[in-house]
Amino acid sequence: MSRESWTWNGLIVGLIVVALASLGSALVASSLRGQDEVGGAPPVLGKVGDFDLIAQDGARLRRSDLRGTIWIADFIFTRCAGPCPIMTSRMRLMQAYLDPEVRLVSFTVDPEYDTPEVLTRYAENYGADLEQWSFVTGDRDQIVRFSVDSLKLDVGDQDAANQIPHSPKYVLVDRRGRIRGYYTATDDEKLAQLRIDVKTILEESAGLIPLYMLPTVNACLNGLAALLILTGFVLIRKKRVTGHRVAMVSAFVTSSLFLVSYVYYHIYEGGTPFPGSGWIRPVYFTILISHVILAIALVPMVLVTLYHATRGQFDRHRRIARWTFPIWLYISVTGVIIYWLLYVVYDAA
Numbered sequence: 001m002s003r004e005s006w007t008w009n010g011l012i013v014g015l016i017v018v019a020l021a022s023l024g025s026a027l028v029a030s031s032l033r034g035q036d037e038v039g040g041a042p043p044v045l046g047k048v049g050d051f052d053l054i055a056q057d058g059a060r061l062r063r064s065d066l067r068g069t070i071w072i073a074d075f076i077f078t079r080c081a082g083p084c085p086i087m088t089s090r091m092r093l094m095q096a097y098l099d100p101e102v103r104l105v106s107f108t109v110d111p112e113y114d115t116p117e118v119l120t121r122y123a124e125n126y127g128a129d130l131e132q133w134s135f136v137t138g139d140r141d142q143i144v145r146f147s148v149d150s151l152k153l154d155v156g157d158q159d160a161a162n163q164i165p166h167s168p169k170y171v172l173v174d175r176r177g178r179i180r181g182y183y184t185a186t187d188d189e190k191l192a193q194l195r196i197d198v199k200t201i202l203e204e205s206a207g208l209i210p211l212y213m214l215p216t217v218n219a220c221l222n223g224l225a226a227l228l229i230l231t232g233f234v235l236i237r238k239k240r241v242t243g244h245r246v247a248m249v250s251a252f253v254t255s256s257l258f259l260v261s262y263v264y265y266h267i268y269e270g271g272t273p274f275p276g277s278g279w280i281r282p283v284y285f286t287i288l289i290s291h292v293i294l295a296i297a298l299v300p301m302v303l304v305t306l307y308h309a310t311r312g313q314f315d316r317h318r319r320i321a322r323w324t325f326p327i328w329l330y331i332s333v334t335g336v337i338i339y340w341l342l343y344v345v346y347d348a349a
Contacts, residue, residue: 041204042180042197048173049150050347053107053138056119061105061136063177064347068212070201071103071173072194074185075147075155075166077110078122083168087185091170092126094194095133102198104133107147109155109166111137151179170194174201175212176269214265215272215343221258222335225251229329245309252302255332276346284341291334294327302328 048063055061074091076084091104108114114122119135128135136143147153153167172181172194181197183190232247274284305324308317 041200042172045179045181046150046152048177048179049146051138051142051146051150053136053142054116056116056123056130056135056137058116061134062347066103066105066173067177068175069103070101070175070198071105072198073105073107073151073171073173074169075107075109075143075153077108077164077166078114078118079110080164083185087168087170088122088126090185090191091133092128095129097195098198099202100132101202102132104128105136106133107136107143109140109143109147109164111140111143153182172197172201211265211268214261215339218258218261218265219336219339219343221254221261222332222339225254225258226329226332226336228254229325229332233325248306248309251328252306255302255328258335272342274342274346276341280341284338287334287341288338291331291338295331298324298327298331 050063052060052062072091072094074087076087078084088106091106095104108119114137116137119137120130123130123133123135144155147155147167151171153169153171155165155167168185170183170185171179172183174180180201181194183194185191228247228251232244232251235241235247236244274281274288276284301320301324305317305320308314308320
């Protein structure tokens with residue numbers, strides 16, 4: 001075997017070892033994280049559903065606008081003679097001591113009266129920093145459904161003073177849109193626990209790349225892999241063998257990084273249901289199923305293709321590369337399409 005072949009063999013083996021080591025590290029980190037959550041982090045109590053409402057500045061506020069953000073929600077109304085003044089005052093205190101990264105969101109249960117202008121005046125009366133704290137109005141039925149069906153709050157019955165029923169609790173939501181705790185506004189011990197839980201969630205969310213960004217990172221890796229595969233194809237057609245090798249090894253590294261990132265994300269996040277309906281649903285699942293099946297088949301195909309190249313067995317390399325190339329390109333391109341449909345068009349994050 002030539003010196004050049006030994007060099008390429010060593011490079012490919014080294015890259016495979018790095019990829020496997022990274023994947024193993026992700027699995028170990030997942031196991032350790034699971035132990036940490038049992039040991040003290042607030043439990044996961046549910047997942048927040050979607051909403052499409054209006055903030056005090058007149059802009060739309062949707063669940064997707066809070067993606068990747070830790071936030072605390074409550075339900076109040078400006079004419080409230082019950083717990084609302086206490087809830088808003090204590091939320092104002094939270095704003096003073098919580099990390100600025102944490103968002104506060106107050107939903108009105110009296111949207112007919114609490115217009116964006118009314119909510120703005122109310123916020124100013126309490127000294128709210130509207131960069132961090134949003135006051136939200138909109139369709140009453142949607143707000144009630146969001147409170148009861150999504151956040152699982154018990155609103156109680158309308159009282160003798162003809163007050164609008166609503167929960168006196170704060171709801172803590174993490175970066176992944178999961179409910180992590182309920183805290184009664186008038187209970188000092190509960191509010192102390194809220195402060196601890198926010199700190200814990202901030203720490204568990206810390207990382208080089210936030211978890212919520214990994215689908216975008218994965219789509220970029222797939223797109224880059226597709227460009228490198230096409231570049232390698234063009235170069236070999238022009239008999240530029242060294243450039244072809246560089247492009248294809250780079251594509252292999254990029255796809256390996258994607259695999260590690262993909263597994264890491266789904267260990268933590270699980271599956272993401274596709275929310276689309278109608279004709280797009282069978283289209284999406286046709287792309288997804290073919291993508292997954294071919295991706296499983298591709299792994300040994302890529303390794304065998306690279307093996308023959310590093311051994312100088314170019315006839316065998318070309319025979320299998322005729323199949324590896326279109327499948328690898330299809331998987332990389334459809335990976336971007338799946339991301340676009342799931343996270344951009346239908347906003348399933």
